[in-house]
Amino acid sequence: MCICPKIYNFAPSKDNKMNLFKEKEKLNDFFSNQNQNATRIGLVPTMGALHEGHISLIHRAVSENDMVVVSIFVNPTQFNNKEDLDKYPRTLQEDIDKIKAFNEHVIIYAPATEDVYATAVQAANFDFDGLEFQMEGKHRPGHFDGVGTIVKKLFEIVKPTNAYFGEKDFQQLQIIKKMVAKEQMPVNIVGCPILREANGLAMSSRNERLQPETRKNASFIFETLLLAKDMFGTKNVRDVEHWVTEAFEKNENFELEYIEICDEETLKPVTENLNTKNYRAFIAVYADEVRLIDNIALN
Template sequence: MLVFNKKELLREEIEALKTPKSSVGFVPTMGALHKGHLSLLEKSVAENSITVISIFVNPTQFNNAEDLKKYPKTLEADLEKIKTVSEKILVYAPTVDDIYEGNTVSEHFSFDGLEHEMEGKFRPGHFDGVGTVVKKLFEIVQPNHAYFGEKDFQQLQIVKKLVQKQNLPVNIVACPIYREANGLAMSSRNQRLSEEEKNKAGIIYKTLMQAKKMFGTKSAQEVSKWVTNQLKKQNTFELEYFEIASEDNLKTCKRKSKNKNYRAFIAVFVNKIRLIDTISLK
């Protein structure tokens, strides 16, 4: 398995491997890999002749310096996990300077309002950072297909909008959420939870499942009120937001429409560790 720290060397290797019939699959990550990430890799390997994974904790998408500092970095363990999928996967693990070339600032993007909902309200500048690094990575790797998990559904919609508005020749592939046995959405941040906290955090998914059931007969406002009350009962939890929103434009649901697909979104702090989840309300 080849690991690259320099984008020029990665580009050279990709070009050397390419044939006229090749397709390049790309899985961008911030490392601390789990089964969800590996499922993206497996799909890319199955669908492409060349697969690249990036492992890069992008500083410009963190609006919380403490969160950036504590974000788990486990490169050696990540490489061992990647090998279990395929030893032919190319790994790009750059430095900040290799990506940003000494100018570690975000480009400003308009995502037609997607960036102002939910995560955008609570993490100022976050999606400018996401858009900046994804655009840079796409320019380096030049993939045909890029694989993203649906746990970060808002990010997924932002990346699709980025590709559309920047006319980038990349097909964005959405992949299902992987969950722990208790329903907790797999996330790199889960590594910071104690076993007790991880067990308790299963209530997030259980609450979402009940919200989905309620949404069949109740209004979005009634469901939101119930979820807020449920999370208040959890002493070590702090609910940042719960939203029921339209999947296409991420606008909060005021009144249900039969012609729209809705999704529930939640962000919860468990002992200052921020967890997000989402579920389709179809």
């Protein structure tokens, strides 16, 4: 099983042109002046600190749309921990340099908080039919209201045909699909596979905060998920979760927050393996006081 990321090599645009917008009004003016043939707009929402996982989303968006918007915005309303918000890496110039490798049809929307939220920096309340109360929702109160708020705002600003999200945040992906369905938004949500570092660690902007030795040893997370997947076909669900818990208790480098095996559609924990359902194992781990999440399809 290949877990190494595919490195995309893009030729820079001929004039190295980069369209960067920090105000939604100017972004909308730009769209108004574009050729009417640019009918398909792809959106890749990010919080910056771009890595190869983000680049793979942009690559797919470029291949499926006439124009692509990459948003770079660290959204305050989805952080329930102010320290985590403050420590989140902000690398706008480096991100711009990476996006310059694409052609001029990839543009950046990097707004200030007031451009997105005006005077009221607060999340709206959403009903995601219970998806928001599972896993991350249990440990990060209000997180998915913040996610729903910013994604909805970006959809209203950019008006994309397609929007691209990585499966590392699988719960987020399912919640966004639910929001689009319930509010009848004309956006196609595209889920893209998890990209991993050479040792199997799921790519994340948070990885930059890990000590080099910890980052190397973090292969343990994915290795444990792979073993859990092997066990899932023959062992009881609770036995698999208990085994994972014990494995982390024996490893002093990591602190397990949760391991849950859930129905992919409802995200509810399951107790038995039915052939008619698709299941996924979800995990959250602390390393160097950095919170890492990952998941794996089990069948």
